[in-house]
Amino acid sequence: MLTEKQIERYSRNIILKEVGGVGQEKILNSKVLIIGAGGLGAPAALYLAAAGVGTIGIVDGDVVDLTNLQRQIIHFTPDIDKPKVQSAKEKIEQINPDVNVITYNKRLVADNILEVINEYDFIIDGTDNFPAKFLINDACVIARKPFSHGGILRFDGQTMTYTPGNACYRCVFLEPPPKDAVPSCAQAGVLGSVAGILGTIQASEALKYFLEKGELLTNRLLIFNAFNMNFRTVKVKRNPKCPVCGNNPAIKELKDYEQRICELKQN
């Protein structure tokens, strides 16, 4: 049951016929895990908090750094050197006291990821390296958890949503890029607002998932370029030979790839 204050707070959601009081209650009962409190995780967390997601889990093992503030809008100047999960939790609680925030001040690895994601209904990949992205994909496929994959680079963004039975990240990108094809961690750079665009799309996918309304980005890869503001979706399909979600999966256990953050040269 929504309180009067909640009806007022969420009125702009509730007025939508696709949401209503019923939909708002679904959101209030939902649990979302955001892996990475950075460029993508920050806007996702802010919008999910505002929407009233009942439980938000945030994972990040880093502290706030000055270079983060250009795009990780949940962190402010006084938060520098504070654990990112603590900084995120503080802002979420200020936006919306209805939200229960659970923080994980650590990195998720093969050994610990399953027990964490099992507690949540929807997972958002806000990580910035390929080993993590593949680990999250594999874990979510194995645990049958829906998740939003996201990645950004300079002025481009890419996202898709996995639900069991549909294309996963490995159906599109079979495995992490080869180690020697990955240049050293140079400053690839990213326009801050590009992170905002993509992270907010990921939050929207989570909300639609709980509302059970609209079409998720399943079997579709959304690609945008902020320079020309071209948004397009590419159809993708579940690969029956996918090593993790296919008919005869070779990957039944999780492992950690060793790799650093990637910079991809694109023509």
Next chain:
Amino acid sequence: MIITINGEKETIGKEQITISDLLEIKKVKMPEMVSVELNEEFLDKDSFSNTNIKEGDQVEFLYFMGGGSGN
């Protein structure tokens, strides 16, 4: 022949080319890191050099995007 690459129609001067040829013609850097979809089907990397492209085909080059931070 005219084919569609990443949603845009393009004229390719040659009549008989493979995916590998197309990656070269389009000067795709780090082709080992590109995922290729031909007419909405993903191709195994091993088949790039023996998959031919014909008139009207739709090709998608999908690139890894991992993150923009340098730290």
